[in-house]
Amino acid sequence: MKKKWIVTTAAAAMLLTAASGVYAGAKLQEVKAYLNSSIQLKFNGTPVQPRDEKGNAVLPITYNGTTYLPVRAVADVMGIAVSYNPETYTVELGEKSEGxxxxxxxxxxxxxxxxxxxxxxxxxxxxxxxxxxxxxxxxxxxxxxxxxxxxxxxxxxxxxxxxxxxxxxxxxxxxxxxxxxxxxxxxxxxxxxxxxxxxxxxxxxxxxxxxxxxxxxxxxxxx
Structure with a gap:
């Protein structure tokens, strides 16, 4: 099956932070997914290793035929600022709405x-x-x-x-x-x-x- 590359706010919320209590009140649905070490990522033809904000290597997640990429890692590779507001469950990419x-x-x-x-x-x-x-x-x-x-x-x-x-x-x-x-x-x-x-x-x-x-x-x- 052809895999699609999708970055979603749900995946972003899970992968942007692991702080205690961050999920309280969030509309989460438990699913069975897989860490997919066979997926390789290239940017402008050059292989890259997605990493979290601490420099640790992270893997894509495959669920129901769709591959989800860690939004912070992908944003860093592409030179796009990323932040997550746990109060509103909002992922912001690029420029903020307000200065x-x-x-x-x-x-x-x-x-x-x-x-x-x-x-x-x-x-x-x-x-x-x-x-x-x-x-x-x-x-x-x-x-x-x-x-x-x-x-x-x-x-x-x-x-x-x-x-x-x-x-x-x-x-x-x-x-x-x-x-x-x-x-x-x-x-x-x-x-x-x-x-x-x-x-x-x-x-x-x-x-x-x-x-x-x-x-x-x-x-x-x-x-």
Missing amino acids: VAIAKGFESMYYTKDPAQTTYQGKDYKEAYFDNAGSKRSSSFMLFPKGKYQKLYLQVAAVGEDIDNFFIEDSEKNVKLKTEKVAVKDGLKTIVVDISGVNELFIYADVENKGALFVPLTTSYYK
Whole structure:
């Protein structure tokens, strides 16, 4: 019988997490299925081994003539962010339906809620990263998406002087994901970066003597 490759939310719920109590209230139906070690997976012609979030090898499940693939493992291979909400029994693939502001849990010596520093071009953003130290310097901070999101929408503005060197890097792999020039004339610039599978981000800028870097934390978000 020809096998079909299907990823379902039911399979996703079972394979995304094994936390105690995750099935409470779920509409589960017990079935007899088989771990199928004979199935091999290729992506763009290259053999791959599906693995869970801890790096352990996982196998497809065959039930009633249909083969079910572990959704997290397949999403990781294809570079698609995946998360599971146990409260709503919802698997989310790719970008989230709503953005999550980077302000939550943000830490830096240049983090501020001072309206004099969180206001840019007449708008108060309430929370911001504002480095106006007043010397030629490296300005940087870390973000921790923890592999949960597909995209980062980061808003940045150069104040006083252009920023010729600005980049966003996958900190674990030391790979630059985006390099930009941020000019004063750009105003508040939105930089969009694919961060699927990325746990830690390093954001870096070279700031001139009379310049400053402004990043609103409430309107910069993961999705």
